[in-house]
Amino acid sequence: MSADAAAVVRKLAKRPLLSRLFASGRQPLKLVAVPRDHVQGERQRGEAILAGRFVLGNESVSLTDLDFAHLGVDSPIGRELQGFSWLRDLAAAASREKGARVAEALAGRWLLSHGTRVDDAWRPDLWGERILYWMAYAPYILSSRDAGYRSALLNTMVRGARHLDANAEKALPGLPRITAWAGSVAAGMLIQGGVSRVARGESGLARALSTAQFEDGGLISRTPYEQVRLVDRLQLLRATYSAAKQSLPESIEAAIAAALAALHGVTMGDGALSSWQGGNPGDAARLHALVEGCGIRARPLRQARGWGYHRMSALGTVLVIDAAPPPPAKMAPRGCASTLAFELSDGAQRLVVNCGGPAPLPTSLPEELTEALRSTAAHSTLVLSDTNSTAILTDGSLGKGVEDVSVDRSEDNDCSRLEATHDGYARAFGLVHKRSLMLGNDGKELRGADQMLPKGRRKIKDAAPYAIRFHLAPGVEPTLTADGMGAILRSPGAPPWNFRCRGANLGIEESLVIDGRGQPVPTTHLVIQGEVAAIGGDVAWQFRRSS
Template sequence: MSKGGGGLSRLATLPLLQRLASRGKPPLRLIGVARDHVTGSKARGEQLLAGRFVSGGEVVELQDLNWSQIDPATPVGAELHGFGWLRDLAAAATREKGAPLAEDLAGRWLLAHGAKVDAAWTPALWGERLLFWLAYAPYLLSRRDAEYRSALLNTAARASRHLAGTADEAAPGLPRITAWAGLTAACLLLSSGTARLAKAESGLSRALASAQYEDGGLMSRSPAEQAALVDRLGLLRAAYAAARHEFPQGFEDAGAAALAALHGVIMGDGSLGAWQGGNEGSRAALAALIEGCGFRARPLRNPRGWGYHRLSALGTILVIDAAPPPARKLTRSGSASTLALELSDGQQKLVVNCGGPGPHSAGLPEGLAAALRTTAAHSTLTLADTNSTAIQPDGSLGRGVEEVPVTRSEDNDASRIEASHDGYVRGFGLVHDRALSLGNDGKEIRGLDRLVSRGRKKIREDVPFALRFHLAPGVEAVPTADGLGALIRSPGAPPWNFRCRGAQLGLEESVIVDSAGTLRSTLQLVLVGEVSHLGAEIGWQFRRSS
């Protein structure tokens, strides 16, 4: 690829680009340029300038990139085809320095995919692509090459007409929201699209209503998707500002509620909790999103559908998953994590879930991505080594947890939450009940896990259980001599003492998936015992030493 963008000048002379430039009703123009206030990754931008696109451990060389060979159905392919990397390029380079690369890649994309509706024209991809094309138009339309500029704008206009008829074909949830958001932005900022604005706004409103709980959380219950939702609505908000249109109050409310739900799963170190097949993600990217999205909100403490309940006191944060897993149609990576918890002290994570690779599962050992979705990979109770919600051979979620009643209370001493799930009723006739309290000084967490008999099913023989607390990487545990406690040491927080009753404490190896999607070794506290049809009760406590 020519560093000076000379390749684009050669591309512009090709007949295909000339035909693309003549489509539509010229002269097309931009009404305004949406300003993206979210700062990208300078490091990734510098990698782009050096000719490499890096994502999830995979590297794509940009020299003479053949877009026809980049499968948009793969995670890396979707990232490239979505053009969100323009944000990283802008973080590392001025328009003068970054535009030649952006224009060359966009020109090659037009040659490969601009003339025909193919796999790169899925509604969600076009929605994302339009949001970023319109936000980074100065990088894509810097050169005074009339045919290239017309080709890009006419293709964007044709895509918006295509989206007007296909956006609802996107999968429900974030993909459909993205499709309608991209169309809405195009209707605001492309001179040919203003007549379709009302339809686009109506479509986006429907997509949000069908995918977002009233408390702002996505029904997929994925923190990673929740962050993407905030991002999409933030980019759309910028498009309204650029078009000098008032941002509809319904979208403003949806964005603020989405941010509040996202705040609710951010731990003390500024990273996401590891839920629903995702990992902690990039702290820097999350901080940049919160700072630049344009919405403001406080953490959601008492959710309804979103289900992640948050207890916090003087720097100690505890989050519990107190809702059923998402419906199978809304996720491919739903996890059997009901009643699992994560715990942090200041910027030090103490108790975590094993997490997942997100979309980048190719680098994990075979079968491990599925294992990371099991109940045992989360900090909660497992009965007879089975999942609280079944994970089918095809990866979809089966029968299991259907109801999770929750009660919360607060007084001068502590914040308390009690929740239970029915995932083990069908197989064992037992309900798992978990009660938690966090002292108002942030120094003590008390827990009580109970297995309570319910229904006609009665187990005839005692069944083994295991109550797991996966520790964050770098956290050490030294068991006490009586086998009922451990001293928890970490590099970033004072020591904590752990005690338990009603089970035998052991220390085992574990793994977590870090923000880069790679495995890291760690430890887990495992409380084991047996339960009869009469039930069982396991008490435990974390107490900070100072």
């Protein structure tokens, strides 16, 4: 054990501190079993932890003198460290003996900062996550020969489990409450004497899932990066049942399968996420490791009536469309006005994307830019009169706009078709936006049309300007054709694609996207611009692979 770790353990072993840590004064209980986390961690991040740095996105903190109390739980990097999910990455880079020296020193510091009192770090969702990972990586945090340290950690875990029993239902609705109840169930399964809390925990988890998850498996927050974490939490809970030699309830098994199918539905050809609700592609390798480690298989969800992200695919061409209203504010306080936007990829090459956002990574982007990334203009869809399809208010919340989205989908021997209409512009302009998409079964052609159709009593007096944007992935180089009605899209990872439009003017303008590290990357976008009268109008366009 390093001198640093030994100093922490000696301090923990002092009787006054241990007396405070032992809520009941009894000897610590034991874990009945240790679940196996089947998801492979990220070795590079683990090696950074061994070297004394914790890295998240474009930020890092030194672990040499880390003070968990000063770190807090409000920042992304603080939440990640407090939840202990990094134990997975440490285990990928170090043997049990080597990794335990680092893990026990950090766990000891957490106990010194938070083990003696209930504070922000005892938030129910953080305790749920912490218990899931402490149990899965118990060999890394409970290998010390110091009985005082082991007793402090185990008894604090017991207190955390009791805290969850009383407070899991108070966690925020959605993923936080699911995580809290998952931790409560896991504690009941594997902490000696906790069997009595399992039934109550399972009941709480069932309630949390029913209020946070659509029937099709997607979260009501409609946030892909949260969907990743949902699948992760449930697969860790599944491993807990396996370790305890207990049968997983059918409802939880079904929830995992449905959640995984919904997650598959928003991945692109490169295996990373499409960018919705302020998120970005993330890390394809990390996502692949999670999917492989789940232990179950699920086909991508194609017709997501609740989750809202419809998927069309043909011979390597993938299209993901947002065909639903924005999520409710209580589930996604930073929701986006992205209805009827889409992303398109050819194999591993992304072609059309949304600008995305930095979540859940730390960011140094100006607040003005992060707010702009939530706008309709930051997504590959139509914008009428430079107005968001759903209003983004000055306090950051979503206001009035899209309330109803109708979807009609069909398949035949030649192509897949989707028609979707939203009412986001009906109240202000007396027009609804209808987007029609047709993907050929050979994957070589995507035909689209954007129509603005009159609806309701309100009419625009003269005409309103509109813009239809197609944000291009970094590395995709557009060249306008001589007639100004098309563009050739060249990229390093796919054959050239030809774009054509009719009914309006085409231009190329600068844009940016947020990459998987949460950083802005300059790119360009195609823009079709024109004006529409009160009687409506339409624009047809086409993407076609040249070979």
